Every structure is written in C-alpha cells, then in structure tokens.
Amino acid sequence: DQQVKQNSPSLSVQEGRISILNCDYTNSMFDYFLWYKKYPAEGPTFLISISSIKDKNEDGRFTVFLNKSAKHLSLHIVPSQPGDSAVYFCAASVSNYQLIWGAGTKLIIKP
C-alpha cells in the first residue's frame, strides 16, 4: 500500500520553461512534506519542504504547493536549468524519525 505516489516515472522539459513534478498521498496525518533531489551515484539531497498547515512554500526557483483536500502536492521549478536534471523524490513525515518516500520522477531538461 503506497502512501506516497509519484505517478510519472519521467518528465522532459525544455530549458527555461517551468517543470512541474507531482505527488499524491493517502495519509491525512502526515505533518510535513519534503522534496529531495538525487543525482546518479550520489545520495539524495534536501531541496524544499512544506508544513501541512501551509499551502505554499518558496525558495528561489523552487516552489512547493500543497492541496490538502486533494491530498496532492507539486514542485514547480522556474526557470528550468540543465543542472536540474535529476531524480526528484517526494517524502512525507509520519513521526520525528520516519519518512515515507515516493518512487521518484526522473526530470530531464532539454537544451
């Protein structure tokens, strides 16, 4: 039973355009949602997070939106750059120590 789902295994976007990565969840008790970025042969690195009491959080080119009624969050990257090509994971916290992870979306930025 996947509590956090990323339904798009991959996404291709033109450089300079907006990239939108999506994530759905089933557990309404999640209190924080996080996005991580992962390059090949490296560990994931933290990108941005949002509390369940907020609906938007912005950090530079990255914005995360949370729609609690739809149990859906999205990560917007504007403008997309070649260095953004990576696998993006959505994760949700169930406690201080446990994150539930989505399967990831591979983002490819085309020049």
Add this chain to the structure above:
Amino acid sequence: NAGVTQTPKFQVLKTGQSMTLQCAQDMNHNSMYWYRQDPGMGLRLIYYSASEGTTDKGEVPNGYNVSRLNKREFSLRLESAAPSQTSVYFCASTPERAVPYEQYFGPGTRLTVT
C-alpha cells in the same frame, strides 16, 4: 567536513555470507538512519537510531541488525545475505530537533548478492 561517509561503495556477496556496512557522520547529528532503495521504489527505512545508545526498527528490518557504536557511527549488518537484499543502501543523519526532519545522506553502497 566530509558529511556522511559510507564504506564500501560496492560489494558483491554470495548467498549466506555476512558483511557490515559502515556509516559515519562528522556533523554532530543525533539521529541516524539506514535505508534501502530498490529499482522503481522509493527509499525504505530499515533501522534508525534516534540518539546514541538507541536503535529502532523501520519499515523493512528483517534480515538486518544495526549498531550505534557512538554518536558518529552507525553500522548495518547482514548476517546471512540473500539475493532479495541486493539493493543500494543509504545512510543518513539528522540534527537534533531538526524540523522539518531534513536528512543528510551518504553516497550509498551498491550491494549485489548472488
């Protein structure tokens, strides 16, 4: 400041062999974690240690044991490796009272069990 380091980077084991994956962090973090990542799946928590001297099971602990040797080091042991344990293993750590649970990851150990 090396962050989170893991050894080895790659390992091939035969079924039934044992090995220990090592993890160390130099950021003075309290909490440490072991995950596995399989193709097409997200990271799954094997064990975690909220602080030195404590360990707890995560989502997929069967077939593994852990030791929190001190604040810096957290090792993962496979006593009798099975092909189902072929995976990439990541160690992570979190500062005390970190919100929102930001975890810092090592580069991973790619383990193949034949």
